[in-house]
Amino acid sequence: MTRKSLPKYVYEDRGYLRFIRRSRGQSVMMKEELGTPEFADHYSQLLKGREPTPTKRNFEALILSYFESNAYKKLKPRTKADYRKYIGHIRVIWGTKDPQKIETHHIYELHRANAEHWRQANYLVQVMVVLMKHARLIGFLKKEHGNPAKGIPLFKQQSEGWEPWPDDVREEFEKMATSRARLVYELCVGTGQRIGDVLKMRWDHFQDGAYDFTQGKGEKRLWIPLTHRLTDHLASIEKNGLTVITDKQGRPVSYRTIADEMRKVKANMEHSGAATYVTHGLRKNATIELYQSGCDDEMVKAVTGHSGVEMLKKYGGRIRQRELATRAQDARNRFEQNKKKT
Missing domain, CATH: 1.10.443.10 (Intergrase catalytic core)
Known part of the structure; x- marks a missing residue:
């Protein structure tokens, strides 16, 4: 997708589209697919300067909110790149799901499903801890639910790591x-x-x-x-x-x-x-x-x-x-x- 193919004020950003109109102080992520009626409706509202309507509670909205948070913006570029990679995987499999309906056993199963690559499997759990913490902060997860990603036993490193040079x-x-x-x-x-x-x-x-x-x-x-x-x-x-x-x-x-x-x-x-x-x-x-x-x-x-x-x-x-x-x-x-x- 090239810049010329995007509507005015719309830019690519981390796998999504973002509406940026600096004169009005607008910077809004757009999760709708380009060319759909939903995109056109949202774009029309933004051109008129209206705030976007409340978003449905799901992982897609949670991820968008986390990308807008100070916690994410303060990360170093390398860490941001790693987070985007693993969050992208979570977005694909659980994008439409309600975070409140994800329980510890679901995340445990996700971890086990990636056991062949233990580093990646552990990182997925660590990213889920971060996302579910943010879900509580924005009201997507109730306090009494706790953080379902915490406490999952991670895979142990199968060796002592990189070998020293003989x-x-x-x-x-x-x-x-x-x-x-x-x-x-x-x-x-x-x-x-x-x-x-x-x-x-x-x-x-x-x-x-x-x-x-x-x-x-x-x-x-x-x-x-x-x-x-x-x-x-x-x-x-x-x-x-x-x-x-x-x-x-x-x-x-x-x-x-x-x-x-x-x-x-x-x-x-x-x-x-x-x-x-x-x-x-x-x-x-x-x-x-x-x-x-x-x-x-x-x-x-x-x-x-x-x-x-x-x-x-x-x-x-x-x-x-x-x-x-x-x-x-x-x-x-x-x-x-x-x-x-x-």
Whole structure:
């Protein structure tokens, strides 16, 4: 659908049509299908400046209302995109249904029906929690009903997540990598941050031997001293733009561009399993190195920005348990020795 094919003041917006007339302060979602009598009637009312008639209570109206809410508008672009994807699925299957008639067992069945893709299934439940919370706020769901999406047991991750890169893969990658791919690699390992944050790193974030920034996920403010290795590598890099990672013209680059570049480097490596190790796994490498260096949970979180111990268990894996247990038993041995001396 092109802009020219739409009536005046009507624009596409998140899979719907929106009537926008700034001179009158009008901005209204239109759920009717273009070309139908219902659309024509609604459009005529909006041209006359009238408020739309009250909407029937269903998921379609609930979703439209949520898209207009401050809670949705305050989300980050990446989160908005994820929400739109899963809300779109809910809209297709339950668009005409009354939210009050959706019970916990319905959402449980939806979750189980998508069990083959456990991440997506869990995300559907999480989005349903958000939508049903909004349903209560706008009167679509009575207080005594509670939130039917809450309490549904989510599928557990079937592995420890992305694998850290083995030493032999890292050594070969360092030799084979392009200059930009190597820079991404060094930043991921050196700072322990997600690739999304690495691509947003600016040169003015690096001052006095440290990196001062706010994480994109969770908006946690961190100040991280640089390792000697990362300091030396950055000193060898020519500053070509505002961000550290740029294209030839000094402009920021997208995640897809970097993902493709990293993938091509690994495709040319001799290691047979190189392609199976993803960039996010380097965050796990950084976490493991911190534990191997003698850091406790709080010290690791101060660098990586992980929000809780559960995530540290995932990223630190068995290394975390082993290192913590070693230090604990060493402490017991020292305690026993001191007892014998007294």
